[in-house]
Amino acid sequence: MPTIYGFVDLVKNELRNAVMQNLGSAPASPVKGLMYFDTTANTLYWYDGTTWQAAKAGAGATPATTVTTQAIGDAPVVGTLTNFAREDHKHGMPTFGAVTAQTAFGAASATGSAVTVPHSDHTHGTPTHLNADHSAINHSALAPPTADVSWGGFKLTNLGTPTAATDASTKGYVDAAINGLAWKDAVRVASTANVVIATGGLIAVDGVTVAAGDRVLLKNQTAPAENGIYVAASGAWTRSTDAAAANDILNAAVFVSEGTTQSDTAWVMTTNLPITIGTTALTWTQFGGPGSYSAGNGLTLTGNVFAVGAGTGIVVSAGTTAVDTTVIATQAYVNTAVTGMAKKFAAALTGTASPETVTHNLNTRDVQVSVYNGATPYTAVMVDWDAATVNTVTIRYNPNLGAGYRVVVVG
Structure with a gap:
């Protein structure tokens, strides 16, 4: 297996079927946190930075006969007793309290001082919507409508001068627009x-x-x-x-x-x-x-002005239309990219002949090697390997992988 120069982060996944290193005596030059299993004492030891500690606990004291009741606002306490806690013990909790209904808009929030707890399904009352309660809200503070809005036959007045195609127009603006016709x-x-x-x-x-x-x-x-x-x-x-x-x-x-x-x-x-x-x-x-008029393929129509649709790979500006070379590769770019492109070799392993030589003929030691099961669920495995030559890699595994595994070399 490979030597790992760095941390192994399992990102909170389980470490399964792991066996600590079996030794007849403590390893030399330990570092804090090092562990091993002593095969003589049949005990797991860990190093605290000074001495080896046995990973075994002593017996605790008899559990207490009373349980402390919790109160709202109690701070956490680590505790100092060495007694066991009974498996079926319970802590008392504060009782449920009533809910205060909210009946007015703009009421300030309050921290409260009651020592009771709320029910998980409690609700608060809400104020009644009245015209007077909303008369001061600006239209600009409301969300845009999602359907047609009827004004009941009334007029929109005091409009500003329109500037965009979708702006509402005043009668004066329309009269001016058709003036002379x-x-x-x-x-x-x-x-x-x-x-x-x-x-x-x-x-x-x-x-x-x-x-x-x-x-x-x-x-x-x-x-x-x-x-x-x-x-x-x-x-x-x-x-x-x-x-x-x-x-x-x-x-x-x-x-x-x-x-x-x-x-x-x-x-x-x-x-x-x-x-x-x-x-x-x-x-x-x-x-x-x-x-x-209708816009054909590749065109847009706004009012009576046609324009070229600026899709992916096209740059449209005043008077010109061109290919966007940041999206569409030029021949020079393709030639450069192919020259530096990584190549791949894949083959089946015997799985029973460690160390096993794989000839990839990529003409470089700058390679990455991965091994995976060639059948469902196609699981990747870690093996030890080295770039023996520019055209071969040597793969080591213990125990044997068995038939059906494949190797991929990229470089």
Whole structure:
């Protein structure tokens, strides 16, 4: 077995089937705490730093006939009597006391002075929750809600100016955000190709068959001066009355409700004054519509901004996307790592030929050797070994291991 130069810490596990060293006389040059079993006296001895002490106890005195009762607050006492304690003796304990109910919020704690003990299943009363008791608690001190919160039809007032996408917005902030746009009632569909407005009819626009009276945004006319918001009819289509004049159409914005490709998009008329309806080319530009976009693989979508998803192994910065070389190994890194990588050799032992030579051919004495049972439960065992050469190790064991054990050499 190997010589151990250091402490052996069993981390509070049992030491099983251990036998102290058997000697006919005390070993020379003892140190404090050393133990041995004297085979002549059949006695276990331990060294106290000065003399060898026999690990045998003398007889104690007769036990006392009285038992001290414990009281609340008693300090521990080691005791000096040499009497035995009876196996069935008992110490008295203080009696159980009543529990005081807590009925007020903010009551201070008290140490108490009673000499009784509480029942293990005792409970304290709690105060009743009243609106007045909680009226001074700030919302910021409460935990965030985990479900929708109804305000019962009342308003949230005195909000701060929002800065993040998830902040609540004030009416003033929203009004300022849409200032300069002339919002029109939503249209049902928006065109994707030219529509002959002179004949019109209840035709299909972007996959939806319109009905008489439906509002339609025409933005792909062959003659751009015809672009605008129209009302569908069985015959010719006419411009909607809220978008029929130059001042009506200037900065007009409209939301599209339905359609195969245009659903949930928002459009604004970007042509500047002067405008003559029927003569000036009118340009409509999409400026919103998160419902019409979705982020594909490797992308994220926030509002109307797409971004590359920064997953493991990818570094994303303004204008560039690169491989994270701290995660994805470069060829130079792999070559270096392989050069210094440890190698392993494993083989079966005879288990009956100590000392046993194992040839691993790792070309180094910087190795670690472990031996384990090759069958369930594959238990590891300690053996004595040395690195005899750069390609072999010598393994010693006593008694024989037996067949079925394997050796692993790493170096």
